Amino acid sequence: MSPSSESMDGNKLHVAMFPWLAYGHMIPFLHLSNELAKRGHKVSVLLPKNATLKLANRNLHPDLITFYAITLPPVDGCPPGAETSSDTKDSLALARALDGTRDQVKAILTAADDKPDFIFFDFAYWIPEVASEIGCKSVYFKVIGPTLSALGLLVLPGREKTLTASDLTEPPPEYPSSKVVLREHEARQVAQFANIPGNQMTTLFERGFAGMKTCDALAMRTCKEVEGPFCDYIASHFGRRQMFYTGLILPEIQEDPLEDTILNWLEKFRPGSVVFCAFGNEWLMEKNQFQELILGFEKTGLPFLVALKPPKGAASIEEALPEGFQERVKDRGMVLGWVPQTQVLAHKSIGCFVNHCGYGSMWEALMSHCQLVFVPNIIDQTLNTRLMADELGVAVEVEKGENGWISKENLCRAVRSVMDEDSEIGCLVRKNHRKWRQVVTRPGIMKDYVESFIEDLHGLLG
Incomplete structure (x- = not known):
């Protein structure tokens, strides 16, 4: 025809x-x-x-x-x-x-x-x-x-x-x-x-x-x-x-402002100091893994905003949090079920993005100004992570145990490696990220x- x-x-x-x-x-x-x-x-x-x-x-x-x-x-x-x-x-x-x-x-x-x-x-x-x-x-x-x-x-x-x-x-x-x-x-x-x-x-x-x-x-x-x-x-x-x-x-990036609760909380921290974690809508964790991750963010000593689905067997985020966690982190940590990822990433206080490296999030991460830490869950996310961390050198991958376990120590180590100002790894991924961000945002x-x-x-x- x-x-x-x-x-x-x-x-x-x-x-x-x-x-x-x-x-x-x-x-x-x-x-x-x-x-x-x-x-x-x-x-x-x-x-x-x-x-x-x-x-x-x-x-x-x-x-x-x-x-x-x-x-x-x-x-x-x-x-x-x-x-x-x-x-x-x-x-x-x-x-x-x-x-x-x-x-x-x-x-x-x-x-x-x-x-x-x-x-x-x-x-x-x-x-x-x-x-x-x-x-x-x-x-x-x-x-x-x-x-x-x-x-x-x-x-x-x-x-x-x-x-x-x-x-x-x-x-x-x-x-x-x-x-x-x-x-x-x-x-x-x-x-x-x-x-x-x-x-x-x-x-x-x-x-x-x-x-x-x-x-x-x-x-x-x-x-x-x-x-x-x-x-x-x-x-x-x-x-x-x-x-x-x-x-x-x-x-196109939505221009809708962040809700006041999140915005007011982020405004308390200096630019580039907050760790933001989001793993998408499909990763449903076991409760012990969920708690281990939350404790890993606490262990960094940095302010953090985490958006995760409630783990298996939990009806809400609050009931799944480790005992005493909310009292210990007080105003330094916030754990929610969902946040508008693009708008949060654009906030000046966000300095590190911890993500599962799904294909859409991979590009959002590369186009952001944040330090990048990836925790892949399934096979395509794993390959995306190797591309970003090992091939392009713009991110750090959290080391897992052979059974896929993500320990609080390894998560903390990865975040600190890119966020510490004197970190050699942090300087290298920041330099590489800047170069590749200029390419994809030309x-x-x-x-x-x-x-x-x-x-x-x-x-x-x-």
């Missing part, structure tokens, strides 16, 4: 978006939709009904971005009414439900007044076939860091043999980094899990790579300056001569990425 009439008229595109059914995927797809619509391009977003309701307020251009509701068929393993990864822990069952929407997706896009020029997707590996049937191009849009896909290229060959830890700790010569790898005990755990037939990790890798092999273009939500070698590694594996980059596609860099990406799309249409 030739480009749609809208593409021919005014050089505008029509892009359809069909992301994996997890908010960590759907939201970046919508951020990109907003960037395209801001430049006059039309976008059709296909999501389950409840997700469209939750994300409607993120649609900044409703005149150009249209939501289309899809209905997931019932499948074994998915609770009735489950529509996203927030509704079920069984990602493979959710993937089977996603596959059951193929005919709906094709019908919606075929019935459009003007058929799309592109369909963006990730885990729905069959989209390239649908795009070919409709007469448009397919773009695999990767919203999570390329380091995880690079690791996946090491894991999948193990499907033909027993995967060993050395396969993951001693990557091939063409692998882009000797530093962004797993430790021995981490590699053993991944290999053990990967060798279980039909396991979730390798099955999801296979789905993603199947789409990468057959799509018309690969697009990465990253900056080439930072993660380019990993993108090149992936592109070379799939025989792609060109990799498209969207830039970070981050939402004026106009995000605008340039998006506009270059749109040019790439036009070039793909010929």
Whole structure:
């Protein structure tokens, strides 16, 4: 099919978006939709009904971005009414439900007044076939860091043999980094899990790579300056001569002021003196680990603001705190269930950011002025951390025990190593952070990425 009439008229595109059914995927797809619509391009977003309701307020251009509701068929393993990864822990069952929407997706896009020029997707590996049937191009849009896909290229060959830890700790010569790898005990755990037939990790890798092999273009939500070698590694594996980059596609920082309780507390401390910790919404800790972390912040002797979910078995933060903790820290420490991370990070009193290094938080951290300490929880966060701490040298990783335990001593040591003014490590990561922050915050860099990406799309249409 030739480009749609809208593409021919005014050089505008029509892009359809069909992301994996997890908010960590759907939201970046919508951020990109907003960037395209801001430049006059039309976008059709296909999501389950409840997700469209939750994300409607993120649609900044409703005149150009249209939501289309899809209905997931019932499948074994998915609770009735489950529509996203927030509704079920069984990602493979959710993937089977996603596959059951193929005919709906094709019908919606075929019935459009003007058929799309592109369909963006990730885990729905069959989209390239649908795009070919409709007469448009397919773009695999990767919203999570390329380091995880690079690791996946090491894991999948193990499907033909027993995967060993050395396969993951001693990557091939063409692998882009000797530093962004797993430790021995981490590699053993991944290999053990990967060798279980039909396991979730390798099955999801296979789905993603199947789409990468057959799509018309690969697009990465990253900056080439930072993660380019990993993108090149992936592109070379799939025989792609060109990799498209969207830039970070981050939402605009909200200007809403902090609530008075947090703001007044932060204002008591001198600039750059407060340690801020936030681990996102998905890390649910055991109570003993939660308390150990809290005691680690107390042990630093520094003022600290911690935002964590109540641990397992606790109905509130207050009941989970160590005995006597609140009396000991008094006005020096504050522990809450949630805070607006971006606004807190921007406050002048924050001097250190302790984080799990999820992909979005990784970039927020790099763009901040804080010293950085990372405590990864799952595999992609671990690889993000190795990139930041070992490859770029902008952060310190908290040392864990082989069983994953985070001791108060190791947490305290990591924080003090970057916060002590005479610390050699602190000076080094501060210097490296300043250099890389200048790269990713260069004026106009995000605008340039998006506009270059749109040019790439036009070039793909010929």
